[in-house]
Amino acid sequence: MAETAACADATPVPADTARNAWRPWAGLAVMLTGTFMAVLDVFIVNIAIPDMRGTLEASFAELQFVIAAYGLTYAVMLITGGRLGDIFGRRRMFMAGLAGFTLASLACGLAPTAPVLIGSRILQGLAAAVLSPQVFAMMRVGFTNDRQRATAFACLGVVYGLSSVSGQLLGGLLVEANLWGLGWRPVFLINLPLGLIALIAAPLLIPESRNPEARRLDLRGVAMSAGGLFLLLFPLIEGREAGWPAWAFGLLALSVPVLAAFAWDQQRKSRRAHHGHAHHTPGPSPLLEMRLFRNPVFALGVLIVLAFTSTQSAFYLSLSLTLQNGLHHTPLQAGLVFAPLAVAFMAVSLLAGRIAGRYRHGMLIGGAALVALAFLAIGFTAWQDGATLVSIRLVPALVLIGIGSGFFMTPLLNAILSSVPGPDSGAASGMITTMQQTGSAFGIAVVGILFFGRLDAGGPAAYEQALALAALYGAGGCGLAALLLLRLWHRQRRPVAA
Secondary structure (H helix, E strand, C coil): CCCCCCCCCCCCCCCCCHHHCCHHHHHHHHHHHHHHHHHHHHHHHHHHHHHHHHHHCCCHHHHHHHHHHHHHHHHHCHHHHHHHHHHHCHHHHHHHHHHHHHHHHHHHHHCCCHHHHHHHHHHHHHHHHHHHHHHHHHHHHHCCCHHHHHHHHHHHHHHHHHHHHHHHHHHHHHHHHCHHHCCCCHHHHCHHHHHHHHHHHHHHHCCCCCCCCCCCECHHHHHHHHHHHHHHHHHHHHCCCCCCCHHHHHHHHHHHHHHHHHHHHHHHHHHHHCCCCCCCCCCCECCCCHHHHHCHHHHHHHHHHHHHHHHHHHHHHHHHHHHHHHCCCCHHHHHHHHHHHHHHHHHHHHHHCCCCHHHHHHHHHHHHHHHHHHHHHHHHHHHHHHHHCCHHHHHHHHHHHHHHHHHHHHHHHHHHHHCCCHHHHHHHHHHHHHHHHHHHHHHHHHHHHHHHHHHHHCCCCHHHHHHHHHHHHHHHHHHHHHHHHHHHHHHHCCCCCC
16 A cells, blocks of 8 residues: 555555455545535535524525535535645545545534634535545546446445435434534534544555646636636526626626636646647646547536536425425424435445446436436426325335436446546546536526525415426436437447446
């Protein structure tokens, strides 16, 4: 497990050392602890929002920022986080992000006012952006055997499912238990023991790796990418709450030239980095290797991730609000409705990692199509039943969403990253995770217009019909993902999976 000076992207554990065979998997457990924490805090806050409003005397706008601040800062800094790992070392940046996330969670749990909580959530998002892309990159580098890598990504799928269901169940349980009179605060404080254990274990079990060709950080690229994504995502997240004022459309319009200028700047720097200039002083390493987009798996893969993930968080938020406010479930009861989906996702993610490569393209298309059909079933049921809807009627379709997502999401991430050269894995991971968060923000914005617009109209079946509209959007997004996969299949004339 010693570091390699020439190329840290080599397999860090000798294959013939049987007694060390367990170490990569122990290291994977440490990495996935960080992923668990980052994903958990996407879901767990929604359950605690009503209690936060009461104890902090927060306005609805402030509560919106509590949710949005984390996802927004998470998204805008992910590409930068991936490149930092390439330059300074992925284990080092993973540990820095983990330490920052743990401290920010403590600040969230102790926040005396809503503005302090919002600021702490911003710090959480920044730390998660440093932590998360290192996990993808270290998995890509640490597991060079196809079967091992598939198993590792299957484990990642299990963690996604476990963290999503924990966010619902554990959040509801902690809020209702009101431990030591702390109310909602334990939903953040629970990260402390997890973070400390992972920080102690990381230097012992995770080998260091970096891109030996990476140079200094492209600070101009950092500013342009973060600024462009902020201009795109901030009005999408906050525009509806503010009534879509002129500034929201102005920021959206301004994001186009800023992101275009970023792409042009990165193209120029990538071309310069790979076509000589040896007699000049090396410039900054491009934040995003534009040659990645010449790879059809990567180029279409990030669009597929964007389309699919735009459906997930938006629907889960809509379902959570419908269960608690429309059907009058307690937070824990609402969490139990989500449980079958998460269990199915975890089980199928493990199974998907064992399916032979020649079947994986059909598995990806079938998974996306199955989720689309399940969304249609939920939409039809909610609209037809209206005010008489009972949550048990939604469970079969939720199980199908879990099954389809398990056959789709983590195998897709494995396929995309397996097509990328090892030295670029950090930048590629950051881009993929950015697309996940950008897709979530976009989906929440669009579904928010549909969902809350229907609630504003009122009526006895307002929540049920609003949920049906959210499910219809989900079906469209997953159907688009399936069509893009078909396009990729015909273009390559071979399976997507590596």
